[in-house]
Amino acid sequence: MTTTCTLHCMNTKMAQEWLRTCDEYANYVKKPFSSVGPAQIWKCHQANWGDAYKEWGVLQFWVGLVVASVIAVVRVIDGKDFVKAATDLSVRILIAYLLAHFSWFAVVKKKGCFCCFIACCECPPILLVWGVLNMAWGMLGVVDSLRDMGHGPFLYVLPALQAVYSIILFYSGLCCFKIWTQNGSDISKPFLQVKGPEGEQVAGSKV
Numbered sequence: 001m002t003t004t005c006t007l008h009c010m011n012t013k014m015a016q017e018w019l020r021t022c023d024e025y026a027n028y029v030k031k032p033f034s035s036v037g038p039a040q041i042w043k044c045h046q047a048n049w050g051d052a053y054k055e056w057g058v059l060q061f062w063v064g065l066v067v068a069s070v071i072a073v074v075r076v077i078d079g080k081d082f083v084k085a086a087t088d089l090s091v092r093i094l095i096a097y098l099l100a101h102f103s104w105f106a107v108v109k110k111k112g113c114f115c116c117f118i119a120c121c122e123c124p125p126i127l128l129v130w131g132v133l134n135m136a137w138g139m140l141g142v143v144d145s146l147r148d149m150g151h152g153p154f155l156y157v158l159p160a161l162q163a164v165y166s167i168i169l170f171y172s173g174l175c176c177f178k179i180w181t182q183n184g185s186d187i188s189k190p191f192l193q194v195k196g197p198e199g200e201q202v203a204g205s206k207v
Contacts, residue, residue, distance in 0.1 A: 005123035007194045014120050018105050025101045032058045042171075049182060050108040053175035057100040060168045064096030067161045074158060099137075103130060107176055111183055124183050131176030138169030 008014055028034065033041070035051035041059075046052040072089040076082055106113040112126040 005121060005125075005192050007192060008120040008122070009194065010118045011120060011195065014115070018102065021105055021109065022101070025104060028054060028058050028104075029061060029097075029100075032062065044174075046175075046178070049175050049178040053107055053172060053179065054104050056168055056172040056175060057104045060165070060172060061096050061100040063161070063165045063168055064100075065093055067158070067165050068092035068096065070158055070161060103134070103172070106130060107179060111179070124180065127176050127180035127183070131173040131180070134169045134173035134176060138166035138173070 033055060035048070036046065036055045040046070041052060041055055068089050071092070072085045075085040075088070102115075106115075107127060107130050110122055112124040112130075113120060113122045114126045114129060115121075
């Protein structure tokens with residue numbers, strides 16, 4: 001069976017669809033472990049890998065918020081500019097939320113989706129891309145924590161928190177691979193269709 005991939009160009013409907021999930025995802029953020037319990041989420045066998053990915057994303061946001069807060073405190077204690085530290089804190093929290101929300105939308109809702117500026121591609125193998133990106137972000141987080149190590153107790157607190165954050169991202173990546181497997185794990189050459197701003201097909205060919 002040939003996989004169909006869709007490239008959306010300047011499709012505002014996709015952005016609107018994501019925005020309509022804001023209230024839904026906000027409720028998930030408010031109630032961590034509502035679908036998968038803290039004891040079950042670590043296991044390599046899940047009844048629903050989509051629910052597991054959602055919970056790891058929510059956990060990623062909350063731990064990311066704590067890590068960002070600790071980094072800001074360390075920088076202020078080290079004599080860094082308060083406004084700059086506060087700005088960096090806000091950016092880190094925003095990125096943590098957007099990463100959690102958009103990746104959940106792309107992986108769970110769309111079963112493989114990646115957007116960049118005016119284009120968005122829907123394709124099941126993109127689940128592999130999200131898996132690799134999650135794991136890569138986790139490893140980069142360890143490097144970032146070593147660069148921003150503070151003094152005294154913060155010397156150990158920040159790397160420990162970042163290590164937890166990295167583990168969360170690693171498990172999120174694992175969930176992506178599992179979801180891809182459940183969806184057939186097909187990486188054959190797909191049929192690519194291109195859709196315009198209104199969702200109309202403007203082109204299509206075998207890749």
